[in-house]
Amino acid sequence: MTHFYEKLKQRVAEFGPLCVGIDPHPSVLETWGVAQDVEGLAQVALGMVEALADSVAVFKPQSAFFERWGSAGAAVLEQCVAAIHEAGGLVILDVKRGDIGSTMAAYAQAYLADGPLSVDAITVSPYLGFGSLAPAIDLAEASGRGVFVLTRTSNPEGSDIQLGRTVSGDAVAQSLVDQAAARNRESGANAVGLVVGGTHQSLGVELGSYTGAILIPGIGAQGGTISGLRSSFAATSALLLPSVSREVLGAGPDPVRLRAAVDKVLAS
């Protein structure tokens, strides 16, 4: 079995280190000139895949914009994931799930086991403790998939908890990095990725001992550049995966302009 981290490394070597978000926000549907309905959602989601599947390492559909349309939106998400997989691409589904026990296990089954919404990796949220994510990490390791743990986000309201202290006195985000690093060392699968925003003046976490992949939102429209990241993340040998959404989506629906937007970000 090839683990997600290895697949991701191969795709990044081939196509460059970019994750392209599929965030079919109402304003994107407007830019693309499609209807504000489930058909328009499908045109954007599938249009992105058609234009870019053979030129980017990995896609990151944002679940919220599909959930917005109920079960019909979930069906479009299934089509979108299937289209990416058919083209040989990888999918990180941005769902930020987090729960405990059998409920966390059900989320893991939903996305990290074979099934209609089976993807290569998901984002998860650690408010219930890193340990609560175990059912997802266990299944990811067993099925060759991955999870990306929200660690240090770039929104201003994020610091209050994330840069706070745990009961044991560790910095919160740092304790997540350390637990992810330990788990990856132990398994060798590097199934536990991190989500770390790309627009911080100072990261607020030491990534030194961490192996695995770091998903970095905030490239392009949010102000970050890939060369800027290389310097702010210079201390880590982890696989850096900058993620762009608005800047690429806003260039659609013309495939030539979509590919040019990807190239522009990759060169930034």
Added chain:
Amino acid sequence: MTHFYEKLKQRVAEFGPLCVGIDPHPSVLETWGVAQDVEGLAQVALGMVEALADSVAVFKPQSAFFERWGSAGAAVLEQCVAAIHEAGGLVILDVKRGDIGSTMAAYAQAYLADGPLSVDAITVSPYLGFGSLAPAIDLAEASGRGVFVLTRTSNPEGSDIQLGRTVSGDAVAQSLVDQAAARNRESGANAVGLVVGGTHQSLGVELGSYTGAILIPGIGAQGGTISGLRSSFAATSALLLPSVSREVLGAGPDPVRLRAAVDKVLAS
């Protein structure tokens, strides 16, 4: 417009203070003698509503067990929500969503605006900061719906972050209680509920100034009783909403046994 909190108070006055979880776990499908598929899921979800809609204050479907079946599961969730609403009941959808900006707004649109999965309230997760939940709180207040903020969960891994300190030096869970209390005071709508586990020896938060509803999982199978809650939550005048799942679900599919299980919990 009648706010969610007022509707909830009326239902609790009429039917007693119990939220019944709809968690169609594989083991529940087995107990009910239904197939491990989307049909079985529908039989459990709709069977619960049919048996109990006229005798409990509010239902709490657990999204993970529907998402497990992809868009077909989401369609069953839509049917389940519609059935509860048709019977005049209330729905707190347990989704634990949390994101930032336009993505949080999309989750709010998905569940707190009119649409196929429109419910009365959802659970939300605050790792990205209480402030990141604003799009959901804003919409809940405007549409007469509610959000329940994960505050202090009863799983052992939960304490590390939840009882830690924010950057400003406040206890994390307490700072969420205080921000929720302030928001409810300001709006008068009491749209911001809390989720506080029901099996703590010591709560670890002061609820004194908080008005609004407190969703309390952990009743029944997890060891809590309603009379026990009345003493551990004695210091608050908030609306207490204990939630039971396994103990009731496990009594199905016989409607008489389901109602007896509800009565037993209510008397506990």
